[in-house]
Amino acid sequence: MKVLVTGGAGFIGSHVNKLLLEQGHSVTVIDDLSKGHKEYIDPKIKFHQVSLEDQEQLENILPGHDAVIHMASFIEVGESVKKPVEFAQNNIIGTVKLLEAIRIADVKKIIFSSSACVYGLPKKLPITEDDPLGEQENPYGITKISMEQFCKLYHNLFEFDVAILRYFNPYGPGELHQPETHAIPNFVKSILSKKPIPLFWKGEQIRDFIYIDDLAQAHVLALTLSGLHILNVGTQTGVKVIDVVKKIFQIIGYEVPIEDKGERKGDVPALVASSEKIQKVLGWNAKVDLDEGLKRTIDFFKSQ
């Protein structure tokens, strides 16, 4: 297929591009490089440094593509509290402009990067896709819900094929966000540089960590879907954050002190995906377990 990836110079997009190329798809990336890395773009990819908000350019680039994988977004939760207008403009308006360009270019298939944050404080575990959307504690979460709703609307109004993928906690090589707020890359970098690890809630929060190659695979499989699908992408295994720290200590072979940062407002105690639906709809299963995924991630950061 001819696939256009928005945000393809970012962490997750770069892995999705790689897998698409390996499986014989042709890949176009649009990314404004506001956060992305130009060096992540393989020479086989047709790259356009374009913002989602430049609808006219999108309308020129899109014709002839079979599907869009929409990953471009501002993602940093803390930044979204300080810059709600920029987040709403970039994520929500950017998505509406993209959807309009897709409609005009008659592409009509979109796979959208959403997040487990849309569930807010879950009422039960594991979380299933028909669980209600939850109260949000920051503008980022509201932009994700709103982007999801617009994608669904374009399915209802214009018969777009829409797959909404709700990621749990992605991690893996190549995660170089600025600023980095995600646990695993920060833990690994602290330990490798022999600095204390700042830890909230004494690391008692439970998360469902999904290795980047497994996450990428879900996108490629979702290209085959028609109609509207909402799918969790997680492993259905909850792990305490403190246990992740201990595993990293074990793999690296030494420990550093833990800096107790107390409690942090807005953190949910536990997030674990039900992966029953994605297994049924896509035949998808997570293949890389946490020990192996952490080893690969540590090797990446050692090489930096």
Ligand SMILES: NC(=O)c1ccc[n+]([C@@H]2O[C@H](COP(=O)([O-])OP(=O)(O)OC[C@H]3O[C@@H](n4cnc5c(N)ncnc54)[C@H](O)[C@@H]3O)[C@@H](O)[C@H]2O)c1
């Ligand atoms: N990383 C995670 O833990 C996580 C979890 C859940 C959901 N997601 C979602 O996955 C997607 C990808 O996340 P990531 O970790 O790869 O982030 P990232 O910041 O590494 O990549 C996002 C890319 O989008 C680009 N971008 C942002 N706004 C743009 C715009 N207006 N026009 C064109 N390009 C633009 C950035 O330059 C960047 O390259 C995002 O939609 C994010 O919300 C990520």
